[in-house]
Amino acid sequence: MITQTEFTLPAVPRGFHLITNQVLSNLPDLPETGLLHLFLKHTSAALTINENADPDVRTDMAYIFDQLIRENDSNYSHILEGSDDMPAHAKTSLCGNTLTIPITHHHLNMGVWQGIYLCEFRCHGGERKIVATVIG
Amino acid sequence: MITQTEFTLPAVPRGFHLITNQVLSNLPDLPETGLLHLFLKHTSAALTINENADPDVRTDMAYIFDQLIRENDSNYSHILEGSDDMPAHAKTSLCGNTLTIPITHHHLNMGVWQGIYLCEFRCHGGERKIVATVIG
Amino acid sequence: MITQTEFTLPAVPRGFHLITNQVLSNLPDLPETGLLHLFLKHTSAALTINENADPDVRTDMAYIFDQLIRENDSNYSHILEGSDDMPAHAKTSLCGNTLTIPITHHHLNMGVWQGIYLCEFRCHGGERKIVATVIG
Numbered sequence: 001m002i003t004q005t006e007f008t009l010p011a012v013p014r015g016f017h018l019i020t021n022q023v024l025s026n027l028p029d030l031p032e033t034g035l036l037h038l039f040l041k042h043t044s045a046a047l048t049i050n051e052n053a054d055p056d057v058r059t060d061m062a063y064i065f066d067q068l069i070r071e072n073d074s075n076y077s078h079i080l081e082g083s084d085d086m087p088a089h090a091k092t093s094l095c096g097n098t099l100t101i102p103i104t105h106h107h108l109n110m111g112v113w114q115g116i117y118l119c120e121f122r123c124h125g126g127e128r129k130i131v132a133t134v135i136g
Numbered sequence: 137m138i139t140q141t142e143f144t145l146p147a148v149p150r151g152f153h154l155i156t157n158q159v160l161s162n163l164p165d166l167p168e169t170g171l172l173h174l175f176l177k178h179t180s181a182a183l184t185i186n187e188n189a190d191p192d193v194r195t196d197m198a199y200i201f202d203q204l205i206r207e208n209d210s211n212y213s214h215i216l217e218g219s220d221d222m223p224a225h226a227k228t229s230l231c232g233n234t235l236t237i238p239i240t241h242h243h244l245n246m247g248v249w250q251g252i253y254l255c256e257f258r259c260h261g262g263e264r265k266i267v268a269t270v271i272g
Numbered sequence: 273m274i275t276q277t278e279f280t281l282p283a284v285p286r287g288f289h290l291i292t293n294q295v296l297s298n299l300p301d302l303p304e305t306g307l308l309h310l311f312l313k314h315t316s317a318a319l320t321i322n323e324n325a326d327p328d329v330r331t332d333m334a335y336i337f338d339q340l341i342r343e344n345d346s347n348y349s350h351i352l353e354g355s356d357d358m359p360a361h362a363k364t365s366l367c368g369n370t371l372t373i374p375i376t377h378h379h380l381n382m383g384v385w386q387g388i389y390l391c392e393f394r395c396h397g398g399e400r401k402i403v404a405t406v407i408g
Contacts, residue, residue: 041247048365056349077192093184111313177383213328
């Protein structure tokens, strides 16, 4: 059986944000065994799974991605939407905008240290929409 | 129900290419609700989702990836297939060779600015094969 | 039908490791048509698909990722678990901890040069757990 729901995350500041509980609160009852697929409908923000405990990991992730993809490179052509825009597109393809997570015994079967991150790469990204599809 | 089809994309120059319409033209009728899974059967090209409007984004993406992973690094060992080969492998793992996209009301449920990119990282990559699996 | 199994990979040294056969040996019989979903339950190791022939590719991949994400950057805050830890988190989000692979005629339908890699980003990562879900 396949069920699907679409929900909106409120705007957050640029950075990496733990959204596991927000995602869970928007899901229907999960099947005994299955998969949850999450799809972020944007091109300047991403979804990833990473460490759910120390907030310093999220701060360092933002720093690392800013080091990887610099702003204000004079070789960029796509500059009309702000200096954070083209780097945000590139970072999005590095992290990806989609996740698939196993469901076991009606719960997400992630590791104890794993959480779902919203990676907001724009300074003013606004609300972000997710399509959640459950197969089970 | 699961249906599966395999199709070939014609050779394109090195760079990022919008292939949403090419993918759609190779799919069977889509179910009311489901998932489309795309799998590129190669290790020096990738699939990603990014901005579908301004071609400058694709040009800048190619520039950014070339900056991230340099060619002709004297520390590379895998050099027999050309200077673009090892960087192409690394770029492929950064973007990934697989995508899963929700299907809603018989259509891909992507954001209005989202398109499917073929990331061709070789100078002469040739034809590229995709396996498309529809669950619904 | 959905079947699911969880298995453990033995500890490996830091680096990129071809694990296709190890994964296959832990799977149940595969359906005629379907998808295999793999989920690594960790935040400092990743799964990716890349070249299955020349071991130099794996060596160069490790070198490239070490160049991309440097250790011992004085701007990192998350440093208590060792100099390889924060870089391992970032590399994990670059590669991703999940893969979905098409199943055709009871076999994984990968390209002839494709293999499944375990990307071990810690110096002493220990055993790694994978949840494998088969839809078909």
